[in-house]
Amino acid sequence: MGSGGEWYLSDLANGIERSRILSIATQVKKMKAEGKLVTAFTFGDFSPEQFGVPQSFTEELTAAVKQNQTNYPPAAGLPELRESLSNWMIHKYGLNVGSEGIIVGSGARPVLFASFKLFLEPGEGLAHGVPAWNNHYYVHLNSAIDIAIQGDSESRFLPTADGIRARISEIRVLILNSPLNPTGTCFTANELGEICDVVLEENEKRRKVGKKPVMLVYDQVYSTMTAKGIEHVHPVQVRPDMFEFTITLDAISKSLTATGLRLGWMALPPKLAGPVIALIGHMGSWPARPVQQAAAVTYSDPIKLESYFEDLDSRISARMEILFKNFSNMKDAGFPVDFIPPQGGIYLSTRFNLFSALGVNTNEEIRLWLLNEAGIAVIPFQAFGLEEESGWFRISIGAVSVEEVSEAMIRLENALKIIH
Ligand SMILES: Cc1ncc(COP(=O)(O)O)c(C=O)c1O
Known part of the structure; x- marks a missing residue:
């Protein structure tokens, strides 16, 4: 013991x-609290100062609280929310599961957890790319067999059809994440x-x-x-036969940069929905009713939503462009960095090949x-399951x-000059 x-x-x-x-994020927070100058490229979260949720969302949410929407929501989600999300999935991805095929949970995590529970028996194969976010925890939680499909810089670290084909007979659930x-x-x-073809065959x-x-x-x-x-x-969209x-x-954790408001959803063939609704119900992992209400209104207006996403993309790309420009310049100047x-x-995947x-x-x-x-605080790819010591990090x-x-970027270049 x-x-x-x-x-x-x-x-x-x-x-x-x-x-x-x-653990790394905690270390960075401590350094900042001690007054050290650190840029936290570590968080997968959005800081509300940099990326607030849409104001109309907050207004709807507040209004719903004021209207005393404080009782249990239905286990699968408010009907109007399921309807809005279903229409959005048709509009955006051509995926039509109807509102019966949409089930909401308090973030992507509960619906992710429920997806694995729906299909996996202990000892069955859960396949995932490497590097990737958190899959190894779900392998453990489901007593599954871990099937890691490793990507490399050539595949932009995405799993490939060939990698999946080599293990396909052992796989019961394959999880893919894109953007990764x-x-x-x-x-x-x-x-x-090509990956869908492997699954369909x-x-x-x-x-x-x-x-x-x-x-x-x-x-x-x-x-x-x-x-x-x-x-x-x-x-x-690429293989309609994949529907079933x-x-x-x-x-909305990511789409509306609302990580703390906790609303995610699953879209699945309606014939599979019953047990998930029961599972989410037993877990009690419903998003709060006012959050659902605000999301229902927000997702009912695809045109407004698209324009919000465009604006968000431009704020993300303002930051990415600086990284891109600086890493390109440093690489061209012969510093041992890559991206x-x-x-x-x-x-952003970045390589600091500073071993020698x-x-x-x-x-x-x-x-x-x-x-x-x-x-500069960054996360090594080991935190995402890629064990090799190759100098790749997430920003x-x-x-x-x-x-x-x-x-x-200025501090980085200055520090690199000293060791180069
Ligand atoms: C790829 C991926 N999936 C799911 C999640 C979980 O999202 P949520 O916060 O909605 O549970 C995250 C969170 O970082 C993620 O990066």
């Missing part, structure tokens, strides 16, 4: 890992289509022998955040050097101003 509460707890509880991202956290990269229609084989199909959980929480010239693609095998996840051009979400310049062997040593010498712009980004 250990010194804590292990003896009292289940194996599942004892096996739960603490988030590595949160932590890399800020997106599937093209061609790449996603396998499912056709399984149908003939009466084996349960591969289900695709498509996490598109950053779908409305794309760089200029990049189109987010949905599996059903696809569970789509989305959330993958931003495509979507709020993330600093005489170190690990990403963690590079991270600490960046933190202490350049005042997030969710909590930084345009000025902070510019100043951080």
Whole structure:
């Protein structure tokens, strides 16, 4: 027995890992509180100062509270919200699950958790790309077999059809995320289509022998955040036959930069909806009624919503452009840095290949050097399951101003000059 509460707890509880991202974020907060100059490129969150929620959303929310909308909402979500979201999914992605196929939860997490519970038996294969956000925790929570499909800089760190094909017979649930956290990269229609073909071929084989199909959980929480010239693609747009095998996840946490207001949703074939509604009900993970009310109104006006997303994209790209320009210049000047051009979400993949310049062997040593010498806080790809010590890190712009980004780049270049 250990010194804590292990003896009292289940194996599942004892096996739960603490988030590595949160440990780094705590370290950064402490440094800032001590008055140190640090630019926090660490948070996957949006700071309300930089990225507030739309004012009309807050007004609807306040009005709903004033109207005493304080009782239980229906377990699947308010009917008007399910209707608005269903229409939005048709308008934006050509995905028609009807309002019966939309189930809301308090953020993307509960619907993500429910998606896995819907299909996975203990010991079945949960496949996910690497690097990626949080999947290894869900593997543990479902006692699943971990099927990690590793990407590399050539695939923009996205899993490929070939990588998935090599493990397809073991997979019961495949989760894909685009735009991808932590890399800020997106599937093209061609790449996603090829992956869908692998799933469809396998499912056709399984149908003939009466084996349960591969289900695709498509996490598109950053779908409305794309760089200029990049189109987010949905599996059903590229392969309509994927409809019956696809569970789509989305959330206002990212779309409306409302991480703390807690509303996400799942869009799935209506015939699968019943058990999810019961599961969300037992978990009690409904978004608050006033939040649902405000989201119902916001998502009922696609034109206004599109213009909000356009404005948000331009605020994201103002920050990304500074990063892009500075990293390009530093790379051209021969500094050992690299990056993958931003495509979507709020993330940039950056490489600090400082192993020989600093005489170190690990990403963690590079991270600490960046933190202490350049005042830049970044997250190594190890926090997203990529164990190799290759110098790749995630930069997030969710909590930084345009000025902070510019100043951080000057500090970085100055620090690099000293060791180069
Ligand atoms: C890819 C991805 N999916 C899901 C989530 C969870 O979103 P929520 O805060 O709505 O639970 C996050 C949060 O960072 C994410 O990055």
